[in-house]
Amino acid sequence: MEEHAVDLDWSLGQYEPTGESLLPISEIxxxxxEPLAGKRVxxxxxxxxxxxxxxxxRGAVATGVDPAAxxxxxxxxxxxxxxxxxxxLAGxxxxxxxxxxxxxxxxxxxxxxxAPDADAAIAEMARVTAPGGVIRLTSWVPGGSMMTINTVAGRFMAEVFGSGPTPDPEAPKPLAWHDEPALREAFAKHGLEVEVEQxxxxxxxxxxxxxxxxSGQHPMAVSAAQALATRPDSAQLEADLAGRLLTAVREINEDPTAFQVSNNYAIVTARHG
Structure with a gap:
């Protein structure tokens, strides 16, 4: 969702249902x-x-880090x-x-x-990873319900709140985390070689x-609702956004009797060269 439209707080709402739906990808x-026994993860x-x-x-010495307390x-x-x-840990x-x-x-x-600064994030991942270690992350590929909802909501919020101030030319550039050539270039600056599979x-x-x-309790959705609540016409805006989202997910629905949608994603593996 567009940064100028919403201040995203991942502590809001209920991320738990999303976490449960993504558990199979974590398992993959x-x-x-593996093997992970005795390794620092x-x-x-x-x-x-x-x-x-x-x-x-699996026997790893595991540390989780998240900015949401x-x-x-x-x-x-x-x-x-x-x-x-x-x-x-918080971080x-x-x-x-x-x-x-x-x-x-x-x-x-x-x-x-x-991460708002992709280069800083890659530098940090490179810093903490041991020689011979591996970085493995996942990213959504354009298309599918995840990207559709974010895109529709982001555009709607931009219409409501405007495009914000003129972009700072010195601000960090966004990274297409699913795109192999872009990833190779971004990670190579930090001495990392990249492989991508979809x-x-x-x-x-x-x-x-x-x-x-x-999806309405996802932190992104709750953050958007809080932003819209500051407007005097918030009820109408919320109804308009809900209508746009429903139209969008109906268009990508693959099951006419219920709901199913495919979400393509990339698994990115990086190692020190």
Missing amino acids: VVAMS VDLGCGTGNAALLAAA RLVEVARKRAVERGLQAEF DAAAIPVEDGTADVLLSIFAVIF RSMHLTASSPEEYLTK
């Missing part, structure tokens, strides 16, 4: 990183702790409930609270892609309406 990425942008907890269950607490509680040893991609060269595996499941996952619901209802 963690399995790709950092889960950057850990959210509710999926990747860190999966790694801990509420999600850090959720992840800690999940670790206790599962009897797993994992550390969860963001531009200042990872991990010592230099100590992460054998650094994972980031649809998280670092939201996969697909499906999201389902009983209807497009149910899918949007569940």
